[in-house]
Amino acid sequence: MLRFWMLLFFVSLTVSISEKKQKCLGGGGHKDIPTQENNLKECTLYTKSSCCHADITEELAHSPVIKVNTTYWNRCGNHSKLCEDYLKKIECFYRCSPHAAFWAHHQYEAAIDSVPVCKTFCDNWYDACKNDFICVKNALTDWEIDERGENHCKNECISYRKMYANGTEMCETMWGVSLKVSDSNCLCLQMNEMDDNVIKIIKERSSNSSTTTSTTTKDDEELCHLQRDKIKQMEMTREEATGI
Numbered sequence: 001m002l003r004f005w006m007l008l009f010f011v012s013l014t015v016s017i018s019e020k021k022q023k024c025l026g027g028g029g030h031k032d033i034p035t036q037e038n039n040l041k042e043c044t045l046y047t048k049s050s051c052c053h054a055d056i057t058e059e060l061a062h063s064p065v066i067k068v069n070t071t072y073w074n075r076c077g078n079h080s081k082l083c084e085d086y087l088k089k090i091e092c093f094y095r096c097s098p099h100a101a102f103w104a105h106h107q108y109e110a111a112i113d114s115v116p117v118c119k120t121f122c123d124n125w126y127d128a129c130k131n132d133f134i135c136v137k138n139a140l141t142d143w144e145i146d147e148r149g150e151n152h153c154k155n156e157c158i159s160y161r162k163m164y165a166n167g168t169e170m171c172e173t174m175w176g177v178s179l180k181v182s183d184s185n186c187l188c189l190q191m192n193e194m195d196d197n198v199i200k201i202i203k204e205r206s207s208n209s210s211t212t213t214s215t216t217t218k219d220d221e222e223l224c225h226l227q228r229d230k231i232k233q234m235e236m237t238r239e240e241a242t243g244i
């Protein structure tokens with residue numbers, strides 16, 4: 001019974017926090033604040049609340065993707081569809097997620113720092129890309145950028161398998177410090193519908209300053225699973241009630 005009231009308390013807390021005004025990342029073509037965006041061609045996970053305009057998703061909606069803005073995706077040939085789908089998830093999160101600014105880099109306003117991603121997400125992504133080709137280990141620093149802002153390989157194209165030892169190394173290197181593999185398998189993002197629930201819990205935990213510990217305990221983990229299911233359930237009830 002106590003557990004139930006604790007849960008109810010946490011859930012009401014998380015809802016009130018998530019309703020606070022959100023901002024988008026600075027620079028990089030982001031909006032100031034997230035708004036509904038009904039015409040997204042890709043990244044539709046963020047339709048309800050988006051930091052990107054629809055135009056950037058037009059180039060992303062192709063397969064294979066040739067380029068996004070001034071960055072070519074095919075410098076080592078086309079990506080496989082499966083691999084590309086993962087790259088799109090990351091690009092969409094960075095450009096469109098209303099939550100990306102929560103992990104804003106302290107020094108570079110357009111950058112993100114240590115977004116907690118699930119290990120399984122990185123492992124599956126690595127698996128999807130291991131036979132595709134790439135010429136940069138860190139896509140933020142290793143391209144040669146010309147005067148038009150277009151990217152060129154400095155090094156030869158090699159397979160992802162050769163470039164990165166495993167999914168963790170890939171996630172934590174490919175976009176510099178942007179992503180961090182979480183030591184939790186619940187308090188982490190997978191770039192899918194579950195993220196909203198997980199982010200509510202992460203935000204609530206970080207606002208609870210009396211208990212800010214960097215390592216996740218077994219209790220945290222259990223609470224996360226319970227809360228995640230509870231929030232999911234509440235949303236389903238709400239959607240039924242409003243007939244969405």
Ligand SMILES: *[C@@H]1O[C@H](CO)[C@@H](O)[C@H](O)[C@H]1NC(C)=O
Pocket residue numbers: 027028029030056069070148149
């Ligand atoms: C497109 O690239 C230009 C030049 O690199 C940059 O100034 C601009 O912010 C980019 N736009 C978006 C939407 O990323």
Ligand SMILES: *[C@@H]1O[C@H](CO)[C@@H](O)[C@H](O)[C@H]1NC(C)=O
Pocket residue numbers: 063064077078
């Ligand atoms: C890459 O995809 C484009 C568009 O489908 C196609 O025209 C091109 O031939 C492909 N390139 C390679 C090297 O397969």
Ligand SMILES: *[C@@H]1O[C@H](CO)[C@@H](O)[C@H](O)[C@H]1NC(C)=O
Pocket residue numbers: 165166168169
């Ligand atoms: C992934 O590769 C890195 C670098 O070689 C290594 O240090 C790490 O232990 C590996 N992690 C796993 C989970 O295999």
Ligand SMILES: *[C@@H]1O[C@H](CO)[C@@H](O)[C@H](O)[C@H]1NC(C)=O
Pocket residue numbers: 205208210211223
């Ligand atoms: C939040 O802080 C309170 C008071 O210190 C503590 O009892 C509670 O367990 C914390 N909740 C979480 C999710 O860490």
